[in-house]
Amino acid sequence: MKKMKDLRPIIWDDDKKELILIDQRKLPNELEYFICKNYKDVAYAIKDMVVRGAPAIGVSAAYGLALAEIRGDDIYKAYNILKNTRPTAVNLFWALDRCLKAYNEGRSILDEAKKIHEEDIETCKKIGMIGEKLIEDGDTILTHCNAGALATSAYGTALSVIRFAYYNGKKIKVIADETRPRLQGAKLTAFELNYEGIPVKVITDNTAGFLMQKGEIDKIIVGADRILVDGTVYNKIGTYSLAVLAKYHGIPFYVAAPLSTFDLKSSEKDVIIEERDEREVAYIDGVRIIPEGVGCYNYAFDKTPPDLITAIITEKGIIKPKKEDILKLY
Numbered sequence: 001m002k003k004m005k006d007l008r009p010i011i012w013d014d015d016k017k018e019l020i021l022i023d024q025r026k027l028p029n030e031l032e033y034f035i036c037k038n039y040k041d042v043a044y045a046i047k048d049m050v051v052r053g054a055p056a057i058g059v060s061a062a063y064g065l066a067l068a069e070i071r072g073d074d075i076y077k078a079y080n081i082l083k084n085t086r087p088t089a090v091n092l093f094w095a096l097d098r099c100l101k102a103y104n105e106g107r108s109i110l111d112e113a114k115k116i117h118e119e120d121i122e123t124c125k126k127i128g129m130i131g132e133k134l135i136e137d138g139d140t141i142l143t144h145c146n147a148g149a150l151a152t153s154a155y156g157t158a159l160s161v162i163r164f165a166y167y168n169g170k171k172i173k174v175i176a177d178e179t180r181p182r183l184q185g186a187k188l189t190a191f192e193l194n195y196e197g198i199p200v201k202v203i204t205d206n207t208a209g210f211l212m213q214k215g216e217i218d219k220i221i222v223g224a225d226r227i228l229v230d231g232t233v234y235n236k237i238g239t240y241s242l243a244v245l246a247k248y249h250g251i252p253f254y255v256a257a258p259l260s261t262f263d264l265k266s267s268e269k270d271v272i273i274e275e276r277d278e279r280e281v282a283y284i285d286g287v288r289i290i291p292e293g294v295g296c297y298n299y300a301f302d303k304t305p306p307d308l309i310t311a312i313i314t315e316k317g318i319i320k321p322k323k324e325d326i327l328k329l330y
């Protein structure tokens with residue numbers, strides 16, 4: 001197996017007690033770091049999408065709460081501020097709750113944050129090792145959004161499956177949806193795959209159906225921001241359209257996600273779909289592309305029902321999106 005290159009998008013500096021993040025807003029043109037010296041810096045980094053992607057914001061928030069402990073800040077205030085940065089990805093709440101529990105039990109938040117970080121790396125590695133068996137030599141795989149690019153380590157979620165297939169010698173090609181409006185597919189997925197030499201091409205989001213119709217897509221793999229106990233998946237806006245298209249064309253549609261992305265307590269009515277500033281849609285490179293006075297929708301995520309999903313790849317195995325299978329993971 002060839003060796004993976006590790007970009008290390010999230011680094012904890014134990015000497016300076018700072019969190020160092022690759023500034024994902026600047027990619028693919030500049031590889032710059034954003035230094036978080038306190039929890040407010042981390043909250044800003046999550047809200048402004050310096051760091052993004054479900055597991056990565058969970059790990060960053062955990063270090064954010066550790067910074068609050070280190071700097072002597074009010075832990076509950078920091079917890080609430082970090083928790084309210086983004087509403088949809090459940091990993092954020094999961095990681096913060098784990099850290100708060102550690103704090104309440106008299107354990108170190110920093111140790112818990114480091115543990116969450118290390119676990120995430122191992123988890124994503126397992127997702128890749130397990131999921132790569134679904135990929136055949138010669139497959140062309142469509143992804144949406146960052147799919148785990150710029151994750152906590154070299155692995156990621158959906159990208160871990162792709163990486164392991166590639167590093168195990170399967171000749172694969174990746175098609176990355178550009179993912180309007182923030183362009184995570186074009187800027188992050190394509191950047192990371194290209195960095196590693198994995199063949200990738202970017203398409204506009206509205207090209208995906210045409211490629212499926214032409215028979216050019218063998219499999220689709222996406223990540224997830226939250227998975228409910230019945231297998232409903234919340235992921236980047238556009239995921240649902242892809243899943244419908246995949247069903248119509250008989251293309252397997254896989255979701256790769258760690259157990260920290262499952263939310264067994266909530267039902268659909270509890271999930272808040274983030275709506276972001278409409279200027280993200282209305283402007284491209286600072287130029288308004290929509291007539292003045294016309295508004296836009298800017299939902300960041302959508303909901304894909306379980307009947308459109310072929311399987312979910314987790315660190316504990318590949319399961320059907322069904323309550324019985326999901327509960328067996330715990």
Ligand SMILES: CSC[C@@H](O)[C@@H](O)C(=O)COP(=O)(O)O
Pocket residue numbers: 052053054055089144145146147148149151157158184222223224225235236237300
């Ligand atoms: C880590 S892959 C799963 C998801 O987190 C990803 O697909 C996604 O929707 C990210 O959204 P983002 O708004 O960029 O944080």
